Each structure stands twice: as structure tokens, then as C-alpha cells.
Amino acid sequence: MKRCIVFFVAIILSAGTVFADSVDVEYMDRECVVGESLFFNVKINIDSDKSGDKQIDVSKVKLNNIPLKYEVRETSTSSFTVVINGRTVNKSSGVVKNYIFEIPTGKIGELTIPPFEIKVGNKTYTSEQLRFNVLPKPRSSDLLFKTLLKNPHNVYYPTQVIEIENKIYFRNFPGSPSIQNIHLPILQHRGFSLIPEKNANWEAVINEQRFNVNPKQGTDVINGKKYNFFAFNLKFRLMESGRFSFDNYIRIVVETGKVTRQSGFFGTQLVKEQKVLYADSDPFKMVVRDLPNQNVPPSFNGAIGDFKIKVIPSCDTDVKVGDPITLLIEISGRGTWEFVKSPPIHKIPEITDYFKVSQDPVLGEVSEDNSSKTFNVRMRVKSKTVDKIPPIPFTFFNLVQEKYVTIYSDPVSILVFDTQSNVSVMDYSLREKEEKGQKIAKEERKISEQSSPDKEAFKPRLPELIQISDNVSGPILYEDHSAHYHRIIYALMPFVVVAMLFLVNMYKNRNVSSKELARVKSRKAYKHFLTNASSLEKRSPDSPVFYRDLGRNILTFMEERYGVSTAELNGDFFNQLIDMQTITREGAEALTKICEEVDYRRYSPAKFDQEVAKTLLKKTKEVLKGCQIS
Amino acid sequence: MPNKLNLLIVLMFCFLSLRAETVLADKNANDNGDHDNRDQALIYYHQGISAETVGLREEVFEKALETYLSIFNRMKRDGKMNGFLCYNIGNCYFNLKQIGEAIFYYKMGLKLLPGDENIIDNLKTALAKREDAVDVKSGGVKEVLLFFHYKISPAVRINILIGFSIASALLLTALIYRKRTSILYMAGILCACVCCLFISLCVEYYLPRHIGVTVHSAKVRKDAGEGFAMITPKPLGEGSGIRVLSFNNGWYKVKLNDGRKGFVRQNHLRLVL
Numbered sequence: 046m047k048r049c050i051v052f053f054v055a056i057i058l059s060a061g062t063v064f065a066d067s068v069d070v071e072y073m074d075r076e077c078v079v080g081e082s083l084f085f086n087v088k089i090n091i092d093s094d095k096s097g098d099k100q101i102d103v104s105k106v107k108l109n110n111i112p113l114k115y116e117v118r119e120t121s122t123s124s125f126t127v128v129i130n131g132r133t134v135n136k137s138s139g140v141v142k143n144y145i146f147e148i149p150t151g152k153i154g155e156l157t158i159p160p161f162e163i164k165v166g167n168k169t170y171t172s173e174q175l176r177f178n179v180l181p182k183p184r185s186s187d188l189l190f191k192t193l194l195k196n197p198h199n200v201y202y203p204t205q206v207i208e209i210e211n212k213i214y215f216r217n218f219p220g221s222p223s224i225q226n227i228h229l230p231i232l233q234h235r236g237f238s239l240i241p242e243k244n245a246n247w248e249a250v251i252n253e254q255r256f257n258v259n260p261k262q263g264t265d266v267i268n269g270k271k272y273n274f275f276a277f278n279l280k281f282r283l284m285e286s287g288r289f290s291f292d293n294y295i296r297i298v299v300e301t302g303k304v305t306r307q308s309g310f311f312g313t314q315l316v317k318e319q320k321v322l323y324a325d326s327d328p329f330k331m332v333v334r335d336l337p338n339q340n341v342p343p344s345f346n347g348a349i350g351d352f353k354i355k356v357i358p359s360c361d362t363d364v365k366v367g368d369p370i371t372l373l374i375e376i377s378g379r380g381t382w383e384f385v386k387s388p389p390i391h392k393i394p395e396i397t398d399y400f401k402v403s404q405d406p407v408l409g410e411v412s413e414d415n416s417s418k419t420f421n422v423r424m425r426v427k428s429k430t431v432d433k434i435p436p437i438p439f440t441f442f443n444l445v446q447e448k449y450v451t452i453y454s455d456p457v458s459i460l461v462f463d464t465q466s467n468v469s470v471m472d473y474s475l476r477e478k479e480e481k482g483q484k485i486a487k488e489e490r491k492i493s494e495q496s497s498p499d500k501e502a503f504k505p506r507l508p509e510l511i512q513i514s515d516n517v518s519g520p521i522l523y524e525d526h527s528a529h530y531h532r533i534i535y536a537l538m539p540f541v542v543v544a545m546l547f548l549v550n551m552y553k554n555r556n557v558s559s560k561e562l563a564r565v566k567s568r569k570a571y572k573h574f575l576t577n578a579s580s581l582e583k584r585s586p587d588s589p590v591f592y593r594d595l596g597r598n599i600l601t602f603m604e605e606r607y608g609v610s611t612a613e614l615n616g617d618f619f620n621q622l623i624d625m626q627t628i629t630r631e632g633a634e635a636l637t638k639i640c641e642e643v644d645y646r647r648y649s650p651a652k653f654d655q656e657v658a659k660t661l662l663k664k665t666k667e668v669l670k671g672c673q674i675s
Numbered sequence: 676m677p678n679k680l681n682l683l684i685v686l687m688f689c690f691l692s693l694r695a696e697t698v699l700a701d702k703n704a705n706d707n708g709d710h711d712n713r714d715q716a717l718i719y720y721h722q723g724i725s726a727e728t729v730g731l732r733e734e735v736f737e738k739a740l741e742t743y744l745s746i747f748n749r750m751k752r753d754g755k756m757n758g759f760l761c762y763n764i765g766n767c768y769f770n771l772k773q774i775g776e777a778i779f780y781y782k783m784g785l786k787l788l789p790g791d792e793n794i795i796d797n798l799k800t801a802l803a804k805r806e807d808a809v810d811v812k813s814g815g816v817k818e819v820l821l822f823f824h825y826k827i828s829p830a831v832r833i834n835i836l837i838g839f840s841i842a843s844a845l846l847l848t849a850l851i852y853r854k855r856t857s858i859l860y861m862a863g864i865l866c867a868c869v870c871c872l873f874i875s876l877c878v879e880y881y882l883p884r885h886i887g888v889t890v891h892s893a894k895v896r897k898d899a900g901e902g903f904a905m906i907t908p909k910p911l912g913e914g915s916g917i918r919v920l921s922f923n924n925g926w927y928k929v930k931l932n933d934g935r936k937g938f939v940r941q942n943h944l945r946l947v948l
Contacts, residue, residue, distance in 0.1 A: 339891060339892060340891070436728050436729060436730050438729075438730075451733070452730055452733070452734070453728060453729050453730025453731075453733070454730065455728065455730070455731075456728060510724060510770055511769070511800060511804075513766060513769060513770075513796070513797045513800055514766075514793040514796055514797055515766075516716075516717055516720050516762075516763040516766050516767075517759045517762065517763065517793070518713055518714060518717045521759050522713050522757055522759050522760055522763075523757075524757055524759075525750075525755040525756065525757065525830075526756050526757050526758045526787035526788060526828065526830050527754065527755050527756035527787070527830060528828070528829030528830045528832075528833060528876075528879070529754075529830070529833065530829075530833070530876065530880050532833050532837065533833060533836065533873070533876060535837050536833070536836045536837045536839075536840040536869070536873070537840070538840075539840050539841045539843070539844030539845075540840060540843075540844055540847075542844060542848075543844045543847045543848055543851075546848055546851055547851055550851050550852075
């Protein structure tokens with residue numbers, strides 16, 4: 046009996062210990078490669094009866110003073126189901142809460158989580174220090190990963206569609222490598238909206254999730270090495286502006302080529318050894334700009350793309366004053382329809398002056414083929430003088446031109462009846478009366494066109510163009526006005542020709558140089574003598590220096606003609622000249638005589654005779670003339 | 676014999692000149708492909724003037740502009756420019772109320788055709804429409820003295836240079852055979868003109884004076900970056916003329932009239948030629 050009591054007490058105590066609160070910390074991973082996350086689990090057992098009251102605080106689980114992210118999974122330790130009055134009731138005797146903490150890794154080496162406290166109700170539990178190992182990524186030059194933007198532009202704006210090509214290059218691996226995961230953080234960013242591909246037939250694991258893509262395979266040569274490649278494209282629509290940078294990498298499993306023995310259920314098996322490899326792409330960087338905030342037209346409503354506007358009245362355009370007109374505004378073209386809103390008609394004075402327009406937002410409807418969006422706008426005519434719905438503007442940002450463009454719809458003609466005349470005329474039961482009413486209305490319209498000054502005022506005011514000179518056309522537009530600097534060569538060509546002519550002239554004169562030179566010299570010398578002699582004649586005839594100057598002039602002639610100095614002039618020199626046939630013997634004798642006479646008269650005590658002097662000068666001229674080369 | 680050689684040289688020169696002109700004429704003949712486009716652009720332009728709605732007006736002016744710009748770009752690609760085409764483009768922009776672009780194209784047209792009255796008139800009208808705009812100070816006495824450098828387009832200067840050089844060559848040839856003082860003086864004057872024009876063209880080619888036109892309202896900043904402070908109290912209005920010193924990394928370095936230097940974003944400024 047005593048034993049039985051002890052046994053039951055032991056069972057009760059053990060049950061109590063089972064359902065008492067407890068906190069366990071379990072490693073889920075002890076090591077991982079850098080860039081991936083480590084996980085550990087904090088398991089908290091709570092008695093089910095008290096679980097509602099107890100508050101659990103895990104905020105002190107920190108790494109570098111930053112609380113770690115966690116996920117809670119709850120399980121009951123023992124449960125049973127009871128059906129009471131036809132209703133199923135679950136009962137559990139204990140609850141286990143698993144707090145799974147994620148540790149992002151950025152550095153290689155040992156990672157330590159210091160001891161942390163966890164509060165469960167009033168109790169506080171303290172854990173031990175946790176140690177993890179962060180390993181470097183195993184890489185290989187035979188595995189490459191590239192993420193490239195196709196058709197890159199300088200500037201991107203929100204709503205533009207971009208296409209990213211992801212290429213995995215591999216070589217020299219036995220068997221085909223198996224892609225475990227492609228890490229593309231762009232997919233998780235809200236600024237990039239993935240456009241799913243149609244007819245995608247291959248499932249890729251991207252960011253640990255499965256996506257259907259259209260793969261391409263082939264071979265390519267990089268740095269002289271031939272690689273097999275596997276590629277797929279992803280299309281995104283840019284949703285917000287900013288600077289973006291993404292680090293992409295892949296994780297693949299390849300065979301090493303070795304075979305190992307492994308014992309299994311069916312005995313020892315030969316298993317191919319495998320290893321995990323990583324490859325990083327260059328950081329994928331992109332800048333998406335905000336739309337320009339300068340010169341934003343007031344009618345801009347956020348549309349981006351290239352559009353056209355068309356306004357169709359969806360009801361009869363012959364209306365009374367105060368009757369509603371429904372306009373179907375169709376915006377067609379290319380762009381993101383989420384951004385296309387109804388033109389702000391209630392803000393256009395040309396419309397609001399003559400129409401009452403609702404200020405409620407108008408919801409549009411996108412066509413099935415995604416080529417247009419339509420808006421139904423209701424407005425009421427205020428005045429009978431209105432005959433047109435003026436052009437409705439629609440502004441959008443044109444991505445090609447990179448500017449705001451405003452387009453206008455065509456005006457819509459309407460016919461407005463006066464309220465009283467309409468009441469008296471319109472009778473829809475009778476066709477004849479209706480026709481009559483229309484005729485009356487048309488007549489009224491004609492009258493109003495002639496008489497009403499308001500109507501003229503209503504016409505959409507087309508701003509007048511400033512008068513400038515008209516455009517030019519015709520052959521003058523074919524002319525080339527740009528400066529062709531190479532044509533300067535044509536300006537140098539005439540000078541080349543002149544230089545050539547100069548050289549030719551020199552060449553022509555090369556053989557006659559000595560003889561011709563002597564002839565020119567003799568002429569020049571005689572000419573010089575004549576000039577000097579004429580000045581001698583003009584002087585006073587009784588000048589005592591006449592003969593002296595005459596003698597000097599003769600000497601100058603001799604120097605210039607024969608190239609000899611005064612000291613060398615003697616009989617021997619004349620003999621040499623006679624031998625060289627430069628002067629005749631008679632000429633030499635005459636010249637000698639002249640020189641002697643001049644010398645004699647210069648020092649003669651006789652009175653100066655003008656006639657004698659003139660005769661001597663004349664005679665000298667004749668003799669020197671004879672000394673010239675003909 | 677020497678006389679025959681002279682004749683041969685002159686004939687060779689004449690042949691080369693004629694050959695050069697033939698090549699140029701052939702190039703011009705190739706332009707006739709654009710004939711239809713130009714006529715179509717003019718039709719669009721006139722439709723824009725007589726349009727009855729704002730939408731239609733802008734649409735046809737845009738079409739005319741697009742056509743003219745496509746021709747302009749094609750010509751530019753072939754190394755050609757036409758002042759009248761720039762003038763037409765300027766007119767289209769003016770009617771589309773894009774004054775900055777209009778002034779830019781008028782200035783470009785004026786650079787190619789310096790004396791054209793239509794361009795001068797329309798440019799004046801466009802300049803009057805600007806707000807908060809500045810212009811580059813004119814050269815003053817320097818511009819008057821070196822009128823041939825500032826007032827004559829480079830293309831015309833090249834033609835004058837060729838004409839002067841032919842005339843001076845003829846005079847020099849005459850001087851070789853008949854040494855007359857009068858010929859010497861005339862040849863000297865012509866050679867001096869040729870030298871001036873040659874130097875002017877060399878300066879134009881190797882040390883061009885870059886003038887930019889702001890096609891949008893442009894902020895002049897202390898350094899190349901949006902974060903730097905403005906050096907002018909107000910942004911320069913569109914259509915402002917400003918001297919450009921250099922270009923680097925999407926920013927133009929500019930010089931203001933008071934000598935200060937600043938930076939303007941590339942998309943706000945366009946260089947004339």
C-alpha cells in the first residue's frame with residue numbers, strides 16, 4: 046500500500062515537472078557560408094491552462110545590440126478531441142512555442158551570440174553563449190554568374206519596363222550541375238514588379254521559391270575559355286524612383302568526379318561525391334529618376350508613356366439646358382494603366398464655365414486587350430449658348446522625349462435647346478413632331494449663331510500665334526553651311542603653284558647667270574654713271590671740283606663694271622681685260638686717254654673752260670658706252 | 676620648253692580645282708533624298724499655323740519638328756549643317772512655346788548664316804519672350820576690329836580665303852615676271868588678308884569659343900553636383916546665353932559675365948555648334 050502511494054505521488058510529481066514551464070535553446074545550424082542566414086530555436090514549454098496569461102518576452106535576444114528577427118511556431122504537446130452536443134472541441138494539455146531566430150551573416154569567422162534572457166510570465170531564463178561558424182563561399186573559376194540589363198538606357202523613370210538577363214556559365218564539371226538556389230534580391234524589392242512570362246516551361250529556384258522561366262542554353266567564350274551557359278530573362282516594371290544596388294549569387298551542386306563507398310539500407314553503395322559551389326555576379330546597379338518637377342503642366346495626373354485621347358459622347362448630343370451629357374473619354378496607347386487617371390475636367394475653366402462637372406473621382410476601365418482605358422464623365426450644360434464641348438487636355442510624361450506632353454481631344458459639337466421651346470416642341474411619341482422639333486432647333490441654332498454674342502465668347506480660345514517669319518523651303522535647304530576646314534587646302538594650292546613657277550623661273554635662269562649678270566652689271570654701272578654725270582652737269586660750270594668728281598665717277602664705273610678696286614687699276618689690269626676679251630684694245634686705250642686727260646686738267650693751273658669740260662664729259666660718255674656688253 | 680611647263684602647272688591647278696568642285700557637287704546631289712521630307716515638314720508647319728484647335732496645332736507642329744529634326748540629325752551625321760534648317764526648327768519650337776530650344780536653334784542658324792535677316796528678326800522676338808535671362812557680353816572693340824572673325828561664318832571665311840589666295844597667287848606670279856611696285860603692294864595686302872583669315876580659321880578650329888544656351892531654367896552651382904549651393908540668386912531663365920569652358924561628367928563648367936565660374940547640368944544647357 047505504501048509502495049502504491051509512493052508510486053502515485055511519483056507519477057503526479059513527474060506529470061507536474063512535464064507541464065511546468067521550461068526554456069530550451071537548440072542549434073538549428075552550427076555553420077553556414079557567408080551571406081546566408083543561421084538559425085537557432087528557443088523552445089518554450091508552457092502549461093496550457095496558463096498559456097493565455099503568460100507573457101513571453103524575447104526582445105533581449107540580440108546580436109550587436111540589434112534584436113534578432115524571429116518566427117513563432119506553436120505546437121501542443123498532447124491534445125484530444127471531444128464532441129459535446131455535436132460540436133467538436135479540441136483540448137490540449139501543454140503548449141510548445143518555438144521561437145526560430147534568424148542571424149544574418151556578413152563576415153567570415155566565428156559568430157557569437159552572448160547569453161540572453163527570456164521572460165516567461167514572471168520567470169526569467171538565461172541562456173548560454175551561442176557560437177557559430179561562418180565559412181567563406183566555395184568558388185571556382187569554372188563557374189560564373191552574370192546579371193545584365195538588356196538594352197540599357199542612361200535614364201530610367203518609374204513604370205518603364207526593364208529586362209534582366211541572368212546567365213550561369215560553367216565548364217569542366219563531370220555531369221550536369223544542379224542549381225540549388227539563385228539569389229536575386231531584386232525580386233523581393235517593392236520598387237520592381239515582376240512581369241510573369243507567358244508559356245514559361247522551366248521551374249527555377251529563385252530566392253528559395255519556385256518561378257517559371259524560359260531558359261536558354263548554349264556555349265560562349267569568355268577570356269578565351271569556352272563555357273556552357275544557362276540563361277533566363279526576367280522582366281520588371283519600375284515602380285518607384287531611387288538608387289538600387291543588388292548583390293546576386295547562385296548556389297549550385299556539382300560532382301567532384303570522385304566515387305565514395307556509403308553504407309545504406311541495401312548494403313554498401315558507390316556514391317558520386319558532390320560539392321556546393323557559389324558564384325557572385327557583379328553588383329547590379331540602377332538609378333531610377335523621379336519625373337522632372339519643372340514645367341509640370343497643371344493637367345498632369347501621373348500618366349507615363351505615350352497616349353492618345355478620344356472623346357465620344359455616349360448619349361444624344363441634342364440636349365436641354367441642365368440635361369446631362371455622358372462623355373466616354375478613351376485614352377489609348379502604351380503605358381502603365383495604373384498611373385492613368387481621368388483628365389481633371391473639373392479644373393478646366395473652358396469647361397466649368399459652361400458645364401457643371403462632378404468633382405468625384407472617375408474610375409476608369411482598362412480594355413481586355415490592355416490597349417486603352419476609358420472613363421465615363423457626366424456633365425450638365427449650363428447655358429443654351431453652348432455649341433461645343435471644348436478640347437479636353439490630357440498630359441502625360443513621354444519617356445522617349447523625356448518631357449511632359451499635353452494632347453487634346455477634338456471638340457464635340459452639341460445642340461442645346463432652350464428649356465421652354467424644348468418642352469413645347471418635343472413630343473417623342475410622334476415622329477413628325479420630333480422632326481419638326483429638330484428643324485425648329487436647327488433654326489434656333491442658326492439664329493443664335495447670328496445673334497448671340499455669348500456663343501462667340503464660348504468658342505475654345507485658341508491662343509494666337511506670335512507673328513514670325515515663315516519657314517523656308519526649296520533648294521537652299523540642300524546647301525551645306527558647315528565649315529569644311531579641309532577645304533583650306535584649296536587655299537594653299539595657288540601658293541604651291543606660285544612656288545613651282547618661281548622654281549621654274551630660277552631653273553630657267555640657271556645657265557645664263559654669269560654672262561647675263563655681267564651684262565646687267567655693265568648696264569647698271571653705265572646707268573649709274575649717267576645719273577652722276579647729269580648731276581655734275583647741273584652744278585655750277587666753274588666749279589673747281591668738276592674734274593675731280595668726273596674722275597671719281599669714272600672710277601666708280603670701273604669698279605661696278607669690272608669689279609676692281611682703285612688700287613688695282615693700272616696698265617697690267619687693262620692687258621688682262623684685253624686678254625679676257627672683256628674690253629677691246631681700242632676701248633682700253635680710249636679709256637686710258639680719258640683718265641689721263643681728266644687727271645691732267647684736274648691739276649692744270651689753266652683757267653677752267655666750260656666748253657672743254659663739256660666736250661670731255663661727252664667724250665667720256667661715248668667711251669664708257671663702248672665699254673658696255675651688248 | 677619652260678613656257679610649256681608653266682602652262683602644264685596652271686592646267687593641273689585648274690583640273691584639281693574643278694575636281695574638288697565636282698566632288699562637292701556630287702555630295703550636294705546626294706541630299707535630294709530629303710526633298711520630300713522637307714516639303715512634308717513645311718506642309719505640317721503651315722497646317723499648324725492654320726490649325727483651329729490647340730491639340731491639332733501642337734500635333735502638326737510636333738510632326739513638322741520631328742521631320743526637320745530627323746533631317747537635321749541625318750545631315751549632322753554626314754558632317755553637314757544648314758542654317759535655314761536650324762531656322763525652321765527654331766520656328767517650330769517657338770510655335771510650340773519652347774523658347775529655350777527655339778533660341779538655341781536660332782543661334783545655331785545665325786552662326787551658320789550670320790547676316791540672315793529672318794533669323795535675326797525671329798531671334799529678337801524669341802529673346803523678348805524670355806524671363807530672368809542673361810546673355811554673354813559682346814566683344815566690343817575687339818568684335819569691330821576683328822569683324823571678319825565674329826561676323827562672318829567659318830564656311831564663308833574659307834571661301835573668301837580661297838578667293839584671296841587665288842588672287843594673291845596671280846599677283847605673285849605676275850611679280851615673278853614683272854617686278855612692279857604696284858603689284859608688290861597689292862600682293863602684300865592680299866597676302867596679309869589671307870594670313871588674317873587663315874589665323875582666324877585656325878583659332879576657330881583649335882580654340883573655339885563655346886557658347887551655350889539654357890533650354891530650361893538652369894541653376895548655376897558652385898561645383899558639379901546637385902548638393903552644391905547656387906552662385907546666382909535666381910536660376911538662369913531659359914534661353915540665356917552663357918560661356919562654356921569645359922564639360923565633365925554631366926556638368927558644364929561655365930563662366931558668368933562677372934567672371935565667376937560655376938557648373939550647370941548637362942540637360943539644361945546646349946552648346947551652339
